[in-house]
Each structure stands twice: as structure tokens, then as C-alpha cells.
Amino acid sequence: MHLIRGVAVATALVVSVFGSAHAQSPESPPDTMAERVLACAPCHGAQGEGTRDPYFPRLAGKPAGYLFNQLVAFRNGRRHYPPMNYLLEYLPEAYLKEMADHFAGLNPPLPPPAIPTVGDEVLALGKTLVTQGDASRNIPACTSCHGPSLTGMEPGIPGLLGLRPNYVSAQLGAWRYGTRTARAPDCMQVVAGHLTEADVMAVTAWLSSRPAPAERRSVPQGTYALPFACGSQPQ
Numbered sequence: 001m002h003l004i005r006g007v008a009v010a011t012a013l014v015v016s017v018f019g020s021a022h023a024q025s026p027e028s029p030p031d032t033m034a035e036r037v038l039a040c041a042p043c044h045g046a047q048g049e050g051t052r053d054p055y056f057p058r059l060a061g062k063p064a065g066y067l068f069n070q071l072v073a074f075r076n077g078r079r080h081y082p083p084m085n086y087l088l089e090y091l092p093e094a095y096l097k098e099m100a101d102h103f104a105g106l107n108p109p110l111p112p113p114a115i116p117t118v119g120d121e122v123l124a125l126g127k128t129l130v131t132q133g134d135a136s137r138n139i140p141a142c143t144s145c146h147g148p149s150l151t152g153m154e155p156g157i158p159g160l161l162g163l164r165p166n167y168v169s170a171q172l173g174a175w176r177y178g179t180r181t182a183r184a185p186d187c188m189q190v191v192a193g194h195l196t197e198a199d200v201m202a203v204t205a206w207l208s209s210r211p212a213p214a215e216r217r218s219v220p221q222g223t224y225a226l227p228f229a230c231g232s233q234p235q
């Protein structure tokens with residue numbers, strides 16, 4: 001369903017944005033940022049705040065380096081979602097970097113926290129895994145990299161609040177099954193590989209039930225040391 005509807009939306013947009021009113025040839029991408037991000041708004045919101053679709057992620061306020069890495073990953077096929085792979089296919093890196101900077105600079109409010117649909121025990125397991133990990137199963141605390149307030153760290157580590165459970169569990173699943181990869185050493189692949197289905201459900205339920213922190217910005221690079229290396233986060 002998603003893919004079919006998404007392809008239709010993206011195709012319609014590519015035709016309308018790249019094709020016409022601005023006297024541009026179909027090969028030349030639109031020039032202003034407002035025009036460029038028109039194609040993103042139906043799925044990600046005009047301010048990158050996300051939409052009602054539980055699978056379309058928020059972009060606003062994520063570190064620019066992280067967003068840029070994701071755009072390159074979609075363009076180069078490291079991440080798979082056909083409408084996005086298609087939209088970004090021929091775009092040069094400078095253009096992707098400007099779009100990443102644009103969304104990183106926006107800061108619309110986070111959505112209200114989700115009302116949990118799981119029991120208290122599951123939420124408690126989620127909280128423990130996120131804030132303490134489970135050393136006996138080699139699971140590091142998510143906060144050890146995503147930050148004590150889960151707002152992420154510049155330039156490569158995203159915050160984990162304001163994302164819907166379906167999106168988060170799909171991403172963890174994609175790492176577990178190898179359909180999403182990041183630059184080596186791919187620390188998220190290691191982390192996700194230690195999680196069971198039950199862990200994923202607990203972690204995503206707890207994360208999405210969290211209220212927005214007062215300060216939503218990612219902390220500066222080097223604010224804390226990571227427990228082990230991530231290829232996408234220079235130390």
C-alpha cells in the first residue's frame with residue numbers, strides 16, 4: 001500500500017515540480033529552496049514536522065550531517081524506499097547538503113507523545129533498555145550515543161524523540177535484516193543485532209511515549225564519548 005501510494009505521490013510531484021511552471025527543462029532541478037522542498041512536503045510536512053502517516057518521519061531539527069548522510073544513503077541505495085530513491089537519484093551532493101541544512105534549521109514543535117498501547121511491564125523494559133541497556137546481552141544504553149535527553153549529537157547522531165513507533169521499529173528491523181546500513185563501523189547494525197522483536201517493541205513504545213524535552217537541539221560534537229565507534233560520527 002505505502003509503496004504504491006508513495007510512488008504515485010512522488011511521481012506526480014516530480015512531474016509538477018520538475019516539469020513545468022518555472023520554465024525549466026525536466027533535467028534541471030528547481031532552484032530555490034522553497035521549490036526544492038515542495039516535493040518533500042506531502043510526506044514530511046512543510047516544516048519537516050512529519051505528517052499523520054505513521055511511517056513518514058519527521059526531518060526538522062535533526063543534525064544536518066545526519067540528514068545529509070541519509071540523503072546520500074537513499075541516493076546511493078544504502079537505504080531503500082522507492083519514491084525517495086527515485087527523487088534523489090540524480091541530485092548532486094551540494095544540492096543534498098543544502099536540503100539537509102534547510103531541514104536541520106527548522107524547529108516546529110514535536111507531536112504530542114503517543115498514548116502507549118502496551119502494558120506497564122513492556123514500557124518498563126523499554127525504559128531500562130533505552131536508559132541503561134542490558135550488559136548481559138551486550139545491549140548498550142541508547143542514551144550512551146543518542147544523549148541523556150535523547151536529542152542526539154552533532155554531526156551524525158539523530159535524536160530519538162518525536163518519531164512514531166512504526167517508523168522506529170521499521171528502522172531497527174531494517175538494520176537487523178541488513179536493508180539499512182550506515183558507514184562502517186555500522187554501530188546501529190551491531191546494536192539492532194542484539195535486540196529481539198520484544199525488545200524492539202518495548203523500546204519503540206517507551207520512546208514514543210516520552211514528552212518533548214525543553215531543549216530539542218542536538219548537543220555539540222564531542223559533548224560525551226561514545227561507548228564504541230560509529231562510522232558516521234567523527235570522534
Ligand code: HEC
Binds near residue numbers: 005007013084087
Ligand atoms: C512519497 C513520500 C516521500 C517523499 C515525497 C519524500 N520522502 Fe523522505 N522519506 C519517506 C519515507 C517513507 C522515509 C523513511 C524510509 C525508510 O524506511 O527508510 C523517508 C526518509 C527520509 C529521510 C531520512 C529521515 C531519517 O530520520 O532518517 C530524509 C532525510 C528524507 N526522507 C528527506 C526527504 C527530502 C529532502 C524529500 C524531498 C526532496 C523527501 N524526503 C521526499 C517518504 C518520502
Ligand code: HEC
Binds near residue numbers: 057141142144168
Ligand atoms: C554506539 C552508538 C549508538 C548506540 C549505543 C545506539 N545508537 Fe542509534 N544511532 C547511532 C548512529 C550513529 C545513528 C545514525 C546512523 C546513520 O547515519 O544511519 C543512529 C540512528 C538510529 C536510528 C535512526 C533514526 C532515524 O531517524 O531514522 C534509530 C531509530 C536508532 N538509532 C535507535 C537506537 C536505539 C533504540 C538504541 C538503543 C537500543 C540505539 N539507537 C543505540 C548510534 C547509536
